[in-house]
Amino acid sequence: MGEEAIVLYPAPPIGHLVSMVELGKTILSKNPSLSIHIILVPPPYQPESTATYISSVSSSFPSITFHHLPAVTPYSSSSTSRHHHESLLLEILCFSNPSVHRTLFSLSRNFNVRAMIIDFFCTAVLDITADFTFPVYFFYTSGAACLAFSFYLPTIDETTPGKNLKDIPTVHIPGVPPMKGSDMPKAVLERDDEVYDVFIMFGKQLSKSSGIIINTFDALENRAIKAITEELCFRNIYPIGPLIVNGRIEDRNDNKAVSCLNWLDSQPEKSVVFLCFGSLGLFSKEQVIEIAVGLEKSGQRFLWVVRNPPELEKTELDLKSLLPEGFLSRTEDKGMVVKSWAPQVPVLNHKAVGGFVTHCGWNSILEAVCAGVPMVAWPLYAEQRFNRVMIVDEIKIAISMNESETGFVSSTEVEKRVQEIIGECPVRERTMAMKNAAELALTETDCNSDG
Structure with missing residues (x-):
């Protein structure tokens, strides 16, 4: 059979790609005789x-093979939409089904495909996987609470007919603290949004x-x-985290990475606030200036990715x-501003870093937990408010x-929170406890997965 x-x-x-690759590496570490095949759809935006x-x-991993699918042009590429990212992404994944089918057919002829693992956003592929005999698993790249929400959506x-989620004062989800409807993931806040029904359908498909x-x-x-296993009655859930990237190979000799880490070497222990907002985290010029004013007024040391x-x-x-x-010259003794990118995992694990201002992407949260760094939560898009x-x-x-109300954050708020996270805030101790729990979880995963 091959x-x-x-x-x-x-x-x-x-x-999503990096998380899935890390999953592939983890599978290989437990089963070295397997080969891993990763199907890649070209990104629809900000490539x-x-x-x-x-x-x-x-x-580095000869057993991992990438299969690049041809680009497709979705209907919405010429139109504008309120949730441009999600709608474009979902359309492109849907339009890619024929190419995925051909790739799966080819792989099934040459290999004994034991299973397929798909991203939640790739749910549309279930329309074609019925043609094959291998089982299909989801890999959910956000947290368990967000998964509970997807199941319960x-x-x-059904129970709030006609109401937009953003207008519901309090939403009760099994296993999750009560929260405002406006804190739900952005794509489902309004019923007339073009991707709302898609996310409802995805929620129904999870249990299949x-x-x-x-x-x-x-x-x-x-x-x-x-709550997922007991109240929502889905028992086949496999928490394998925390799965994080310990630094990409190509980043190690990057001049910017070296300069960030060299600068941190010269700073006192737990004295630096790290501000970084993900690959899509953008602020208006007005907001950038407000952050700068807040940082300067705080008097704290900072490493800021702009x-x-x-x-x-x-x-x-x-x-x-x-x-x-004059901001750069006035703060040069206490701060470092870098353009566009910094090596996030090495920075978070540096002894000089004592706090992390983050957009609340799940990968970033796990990286901070593993480093034992308390966070200031500043969500910007997707499920980050949740x-x-x-x-x-x-x-x-x-x-x-x-x-x-408009989403703007004042310099006074930035100043307060930056000072608070570097001080003796209660969350510091709790974060260190979670770091220890994360290390324990990884050793238990290793023990449970042997063979």
Whole structure:
């Protein structure tokens, strides 16, 4: 029948791809005789170059093969929509089904495909996997609480007819603290949104899979995991986390990475606040200036990753003209501002870092937990407001950055929260306890997975 293989199908955004690759590496570490085949759909927006990353993975892990699908043009590529990212992404994944089918057919002829593992966003592929005999599992790249929400969303939809989620004062989800409807993932806030019905359908499809692999661990989300198995009656859930990237191979010799870490070497222990907001985390010029003013007034040491504001996206990032006049020179003894990117995992694990201002992407949350760094939660898009409620109210490893009704955060708020997270805040001790629990979870996973 040929060599045994596992097929992985990630959503195109870099965070989803990297998580799926890490899953593939973990599977190989337990089953070295397997081959891993990763099906890649070209990203529909802001195409970050993944070529170097993919090349480095291929050279380091010969058992991992990438299959690049041809680009497709979705209907909405010429139109604008309120949730551009999700709708474009879902359309492209749906349009890619014929190419995925051909790839699976080819792989099934040459390998004994034991299973396929798909990203939640790739649910549309279930329409074609019925043609094959291998089981299909989900890999859910957010937390267990968010998975509980996805399971429960069809019920919320049925029991609140006509109401938009954002207008519901309090939403009750099994295993999750009560939260405002407006804290639900952005894509489902309004019923007339083009992707709302798709997410309802995805929620219904979850229980039809052979199982769900989730990047979390019991001590971090015990209540949500228990609710999924008991109240929502889905028992085939496999928490394998925390699964994080310990630094990409191609980043190690990056000049920017070296300069960030060298600067941190010269700072006192736990004295630096690290501000970083993910690959899609953008602020207006006005908000960037407000952050700068808040940081300067706080008197705290900081390492800040700044990206070009949307209104300046077609120009080269110029820190001097973007930031307040004289800011860089006035703060050069205490702060470092870097353009667009920093090596997040090595930075978080540096002894000089004592706090992390984050957009609440799940990967970033897990990286902070594993490093034992308390967070200031500043969500920007996707399910990040939901994640904020979890890490502030439920897990208690973060404090909240409070925004105005329009989403704007004042310099005074930035100043307060930055000072608070570096001080003796209660979440620091809780974060260290979670770091220890994460280390324990990984050793238990290793023990349970042998053979």
